[in-house]
Amino acid sequence: MPKPQIPIWGLSGELAMTGIDHTHNPELRSWVASANGHADFPIQNLPFGVFTPPNEPPRGGVAIGDEIFDLVQAVRAGLFDEETEAVAVCAAAPSLNAFLQLGAGPRRALRARLSALLSEENATLGGRSGLLHRAADCVLGLPAQIGDYTDFYVGIHHARQVGKLFRPDNPLLPNYKYVPIAYHGRASSIVSSGTPVRRPFGQSKPADKEPKFAPTARLDYELELGVWIGTGNGPGDPIGIDRASEHIAGFCLLNDWSARDIQAWEYQPLGPFLAKNFATTISNWIVTPEALAPFRIPQPERPAGDPAPLPYLFNAEDQRCGGMAIELEVLLTTTKMREDGLPPHKLGLSNTRNMYWTVAQMVAHHTSNGCNLRAGDLMGSGTISGPANDQRGSLLEATEGGRDPIRLPTGEERTFLLDGDEILLRARAVKSGFASIGFGECRGVIVDAPTMPGNDVQWRNVR
């Protein structure tokens, strides 16, 4: 099979039509049997993460099929060469910040080595004990210490649909097509997939009534792409659009849980705060730009009449292959569905094609004022909805602001989330002639707001 010639993104510091490298050869097979044809983690993916095996300390590893390749054990076994051993040591740490800081070159070298180690040509490694752990037996953690978390707003259909709820005639604000809008989120409350999320209390103001403090009645999810920052930049030292892609270490799924009643009352004039900072759930694996290279697409075309990006946000290669085509899916399981043994119900199917700005533009904009990024910083895309009814990335949109409930197979209805509801995000990049690449799960179940005896609406003195 000839090597496919399609755009690869960020190789050797340039956005160039260089072709996919051998780690994406669809004929590659792994000696880890479950990897071959695996929906998320074939040998062409090789995402990095941090996991805790049973009765052992946490460490870095790589997802491969239903297993995790243990980088601590692999280093101990002397499986790396001169170029990659020091990189592998960083990627074996229980927090990947140092590995992320190394940047694109070392990451690609390590990926190439891992691809070789896990391919059938090294099938004899299958006999070594300790290199693999069954993923189902391990606990996955956050892959890095997140210094700062920034959430963007680049899903234009979401911006338009939410804007329409407030301003039917003028849904998009005048700055939207010039500025990649973003705000700072909370780093401390970012949690690993599977962590239960407690329904938050908060202030809201029902129409024509006094403000009240109570558990949110409009709890929502937001379907987002997460972006991990690799090498950082110094204060006062912007990252130009031409180099921005080199500073991106990988991607994850991100659920920006949102309390819409709290948000509506608090957000003027400084933006969302308590409505969103109680929890943000991310998927555990860092899916690399290399794994997603075949799925790069041109930046989605701007409709006629839209302004061109200002020069600091414009790069010809980024226009040509700075976009991505990744399917994004959000699913709901209610308590009743769980009891009835029903599978998760699909609430929406979207795609990163719906991003108005590329991730390189997000990085260039974020640092354009000299703001310094650090390795392990996380950016969210903002909710990525599609234009159609079955492509909505939040309940706020899917239920038209809570007016039009969703019907579930159990006969239940939802406008917003109830306790016991579990939201699952999934992603998959698919392209003819290539192995498909998945992200793993981003999952969270809603649990009760804190209460205290004799007081079912206020938690005062709980601590």
Add this chain to the structure above:
Amino acid sequence: MPKPQIPIWGLSGELAMTGIDHTHNPELRSWVASANGHADFPIQNLPFGVFTPPNEPPRGGVAIGDEIFDLVQAVRAGLFDEETEAVAVCAAAPSLNAFLQLGAGPRRALRARLSALLSEENATLGGRSGLLHRAADCVLGLPAQIGDYTDFYVGIHHARQVGKLFRPDNPLLPNYKYVPIAYHGRASSIVSSGTPVRRPFGQSKPADKEPKFAPTARLDYELELGVWIGTGNGPGDPIGIDRASEHIAGFCLLNDWSARDIQAWEYQPLGPFLAKNFATTISNWIVTPEALAPFRIPQPERPAGDPAPLPYLFNAEDQRCGGMAIELEVLLTTTKMREDGLPPHKLGLSNTRNMYWTVAQMVAHHTSNGCNLRAGDLMGSGTISGPANDQRGSLLEATEGGRDPIRLPTGEERTFLLDGDEILLRARAVKSGFASIGFGECRGVIVDAPTMPGNDVQWRNVR
């Protein structure tokens, strides 16, 4: 002299009328001669910080007069007792997060021990070498690793004066007197006093023109109180107002540099982002609640007709002594003033009395949804202006949105800051019968935006 009986805040976990403890005895004198009568750092202050002595590694210390007491050397010399030695070891570290996490009890015990060690009763310590360093010879650093930074908006005169520029008839938004408004800021760009600040580039939109990308033309300061978080809380586990003061480890000065032209164009609908995240300057010393105990005041009275705080923000002791009376001052030195040998020019004198919400209310609100705080998190108060013309905490207010320039002694005028301008914030708590307590300096000079040869407005490809 009888021990004065006035409210002390947060002692033993309660807001109670317990009296000031002996560390505030105004008759206490130190064997460090410069401390006695010192404007900022008398023996009654004893703020914690991190410093680097000449040719030695960074470490924790305590400001005393013109000197810094070296906690590493003090621990080595065996100056602590069983109760305080482990605490002193944490406070001697080059980052004080572990010390902050210990909370109020250990901090008070260490303070009591330091007060005794530095008082004249232990004058023989003056003969020991290595315990003191001249502050002027040392480099001060950030006292802790800041996990998350939150900026509030509790200066009601600022909120009203800025609101008036946009909405003359309705300056305060309806939520202001119910919700302690806040937003998340950027932790990575918080810098130590003295660090130069590069003028940011950014997008702005002149009226009736296309958006442009250029160095900000409306660079401003904001005069704020910083609040250091001590012991954190778990996710989903709010800190009730009754316990909130125990989670506050101390205070600093904070300059929230702001680019008003960038802010005006970007801030809808998610709040300020690049207009503020390029740099935030803080003073280096953590001034403790114990040092500020004599300066507690009742929460400033709400005008008749203002709503009472909702129950989760109401505590009788907090109402009685949750406020603070600290003078806040902002001064400007231009390049010409520096060349002419002129002293800094006072731009405004304000007071923490102008805060509409107490710091305990800020903590209780921040965690009311279960958001977890971590030791070393930083909260800003928001700009603290007074109601009068000479009490403004930002140029936006002092110049009426840039329409009414400030006149300087050199004959120069300013609407917003020019390159070479240095802003200095100072604070002092003063009360009859007590030693006054200062904060040290919060200083920053504006330097050129980044440029590149042949292109004086855009930094593209700079890196």
